[in-house]
Amino acid sequence: xxxxxxxxxxxxxxxxxxxxxxxxxxxxxxxxxxxxxxxxxxxxxxxxxxxxxxxxxxxxxxxxxxxxxxxxxxxxxxxxxxxxxxxxxxxxxxxxxxxxxxxxxxxxxxxxxxxxxxxxxxxxxxxxxxxxxxxxxxxxxxxxxxxxxxxxxxxxxxxxxxxxxxxxxxxxxxxxxxxxxxxxxxxxxxxxxxxxxxxxxxxxxxxxxxxxxxxxxxxxxxxxxxxxxxxxxxxxxxxxxxxxxxxxxxxxxxxxxxxxxxxxxxxxxxxxxxxxxxxxxxxxxxxxxxxxxxxxxxxxxxxxxxxxxxxxxxxxxxxxxxxxxxxxxxxxxxxxxxxxxxxxxxxxxxxxxx
Amino acid sequence: xxxxxxxxxxxxxxxxxxxxxxxxxxxxxxxxxxxxxxxxxxxxxxxxxxxxxxxxxxxxxxxxxxxxxxxxxxxxxxxxxxxxxxxxxxxxxxxxxxxxxxxxxxxxxxxxxxxxxxxxxxxxxxxxxxxxxxxxxxxxxxxxxxxxxxxxxxxxxxxxxxxxxxxxxxxxxxxxxxxxxxxxxxxxxxxxxxxxxxxxxxxxxxxxxxxxxxxxxxxxxxxxxxxxxxxxxxxxxxxxxxxxxxxxxxxxxxxxxxxxxxxxxxxxxxxxxxxxxxxxxxxxxxxxxxxxxxxxxxxxxxxxxxxxxxxxxxxxxxxxx
Numbered sequence: 219x220x221x222x223x224x225x226x227x228x229x230x231x232x233x234x235x236x237x238x239x240x241x242x243x244x245x246x247x248x249x250x251x252x253x254x255x256x257x258x259x260x261x262x263x264x265x266x267x268x269x270x271x272x273x274x275x276x277x278x279x280x281x282x283x284x285x286x287x288x289x290x291x292x293x294x295x296x297x298x299x300x301x302x303x304x305x306x307x308x309x310x311x312x313x314x315x316x317x318x319x320x321x322x323x324x325x326x327x328x329x330x331x332x333x334x335x336x337x338x339x340x341x342x343x344x345x346x347x348x349x350x351x352x353x354x355x356x357x358x359x360x361x362x363x364x365x366x367x368x369x370x371x372x373x374x375x376x377x378x379x380x381x382x383x384x385x386x387x388x389x390x391x392x393x394x395x396x397x398x399x400x401x402x403x404x405x406x407x408x409x410x411x412x413x414x415x416x417x418x419x420x421x422x423x424x425x426x427x428x429x430x431x432x433x434x435x436x437x438x439x440x441x442x443x444x445x446x447x448x449x450x451x452x453x454x455x456x457x458x459x460x461x462x463x464x465x466x467x468x469x470x471x472x473x474x475x476x477x478x479x480x481x482x483x484x485x486x487x488x489x490x491x492x493x494x495x496x497x498x499x500x501x502x503x504x505x506x507x508x509x510x511x512x513x514x515x516x517x518x519x520x521x522x523x524x525x526x527x528x529x530x531x532x533x534x535x536x537x538x539x540x541x542x543x544x545x546x547x548x549x550x551x552x553x554x555x556x557x558x559x560x561x562x563x564x565x566x567x568x569x570x571x572x
Numbered sequence: 573x574x575x576x577x578x579x580x581x582x583x584x585x586x587x588x589x590x591x592x593x594x595x596x597x598x599x600x601x602x603x604x605x606x607x608x609x610x611x612x613x614x615x616x617x618x619x620x621x622x623x624x625x626x627x628x629x630x631x632x633x634x635x636x637x638x639x640x641x642x643x644x645x646x647x648x649x650x651x652x653x654x655x656x657x658x659x660x661x662x663x664x665x666x667x668x669x670x671x672x673x674x675x676x677x678x679x680x681x682x683x684x685x686x687x688x689x690x691x692x693x694x695x696x697x698x699x700x701x702x703x704x705x706x707x708x709x710x711x712x713x714x715x716x717x718x719x720x721x722x723x724x725x726x727x728x729x730x731x732x733x734x735x736x737x738x739x740x741x742x743x744x745x746x747x748x749x750x751x752x753x754x755x756x757x758x759x760x761x762x763x764x765x766x767x768x769x770x771x772x773x774x775x776x777x778x779x780x781x782x783x784x785x786x787x788x789x790x791x792x793x794x795x796x797x798x799x800x801x802x803x804x805x806x807x808x809x810x811x812x813x814x815x816x817x818x819x820x821x822x823x824x825x826x827x828x829x830x831x832x833x834x835x836x837x838x839x840x841x842x843x844x845x846x847x848x849x850x851x852x853x854x855x856x857x858x859x860x861x862x863x864x865x866x867x868x869x870x871x872x873x874x875x876x877x878x879x880x881x882x883x884x885x886x887x888x889x890x891x892x893x
Binding site: 361385386387388389391392393394395396397398399400401403404417420421424425428429430445448449451 | 576579580583584587588590591716717719722726736738807811812813817818820821852853856857860861862864865
């Protein structure tokens with residue numbers, strides 16, 4: 219039997235795809251070592267994360283008669299190919315696509331092992347109102363599909379909650395964000411929410427702090443990467459909070475999780491990264507179905523509707539829309555120049571910045 | 573809306589002048605090359621990019637931990653400036669020698685040189701993304717933003733209205749003006765400068781008068797590259813970040829500044845750079861920052877409607893205008 223991984227293996231955002239593929243490959247290899255009745259091969263299809271390339275790769279996978287797809291990692295490419303996967307009736311589990319609309323189009327074969335941006339936006343709004351107790355919030359995003367979506371959710375929820383809120387957008391291709399910084403200074407907010415990725419978030423953070431803006435800074439899982447500290451500078455990034463639908467796998471004390479981390483390192487020579495655990499869990503969901511004797515894609519899909527097993531990253535169980543049931547959003551904070559895990563959003567205790 | 577413009581006027585003016593100074597320094601390269609060869613050197617943005625990486629290389633070589641002050645700062649700053657100017661100037665000369673001179677020798681049409689320029693631009697970007705950056709600066713991160721160390725502490729010097737003037741931004745503005753004055757003197761008052769102006773006016777007659785065209789063209793590229801190298805250091809000083817595509821958008825903006833001021837006109841480049849920087853930031857305060865480029869290019873179109881050759885008019889020989 220063949221499972222496909224469809225996602226980026228090359229290109230600007232390849233790291234995430236590689237993390238997922240390695241996680242899935244580890245799961246499949248471990249499964250095959252148990253000498254099962256049905257052996258499984260995992261075949262990669264490289265999309266470079268590009269919605270224009272993805273459809274071609276999906277067609278290839280359909281021709282190869284894959285029975286299940288791990289992917290696609292990004293929301294944009296998922297949007298582009300989901301109708302094709304539906305038509306071919308191939309069940310798919312995305313470890314990382316967070317666009318809320320994917321779960322609202324009535325797809326029968328779509329699943330994801332990550333909480334969507336609605337859940338994350340709500341959690342980040344909660345951080346602003348409950349943890350930071352902000353009365354004035356400034357919302358910035360970098361005008362990309364993912365960023366705009368999450369910034370809209372935070373902006374609208376805060377506004378309808380009676381918080382005084384303003385917003386602006388920055389250009390991911392540019393580096394001079396002084397006009398945005400000047401707007402923030404003029405508004406003088408208690409807290410700032412940034413929707414977007416770490417590269418731009420880091421630049422914005424640096425320029426803001428250098429201009430003397432001391433407001434609290436909250437951002438999303440796109441910015442949840444140690445690189446934001448590198449780009450912004452240790453001093454400028456200190457105390458910043460970042461959300462993620464992912465738990466801190468790396469600091470877990472659970473034996474099962476520790477074994478995963480060690481196995482991953484032994485197999486690939488590098489430590490597991492963002493969404494590796496979700497990739498591992500996605501593959502295991504399929505393998506679980508195969509172990510239960512389901513060998514056609516239709517039967518596997520039916521099995522996924524009822525699956526309920528413990529994974530590495532979270533409990534593997536889906537809603538009828540294909541959303542993962544365990545949609546807790548976790549928070550991280552930059553403390554002493556390191557990304558530290560704070561726990562689930564409603565139980566956050568902030569650390570003391572330097 | 574207008575309220576935002578007035579309350580953010582001074583901060584945006586200062587920041588607009590700072591980015592404008594960098595536009596102006598890059599614009600000089602476009603304008604000089606256009607003035608002499610009637611060629612839009614689209615690879616000039618990449619010459620600037622090389623300058624940013626050269627500054628970073630010098631900083632890494634010197635290897636300091638905390639921001640510097642006093643004599644150490646001046647020393648490292650001069651080293652960085654020399655390094656980035658040499659790298660960018662050298663790259664510009666090499667570019668001319670490899671990509672443009674053979675075409676000129678065979679009397680190719682101007683469009684061939686333009687295509688060569690676009691090709692050179694892509695070549696240099698990919699060279700840095702795939703080889704130079706991963707090998708020297710950040711293994712495995714060839715296509716990411718590369719942070720650069722903080723060279724000087726960023727301190728507030730004084731305020732104008734509610735606008736804060738910071739040391740690094742003031743330095744960039746003043747340096748751009750000083751370099752502009754030096755260049756203006758060089759082109760208008762020296763013998764070599766006369767050669768440049770003569771070539772710009774009429775290459776054939778200039779040759780008859782004993783001007784070595786190849787030398788003049790090479791010199792023009794060298795001067796443009798040196799200015800872009802300086803811009804590279806200033807950019808790294810203020811924004812502390814670079815990337816293999818950093819010169820692309822900045823190059824387009826600088827080219828816009830050159831056209832706005834009057835392409836081929838040195839003082840026009842400086843004026844165009846400052847005006848573009850100011851309009852961008854002022855415009856962004858009235859609308860959203862995402863409208864920055866729309867506003868800047870709308871103003872460019874408006875200016876060209878009424879003054880088709882730019883604010884100060886075209887051509888190098890009229891640099892006194």
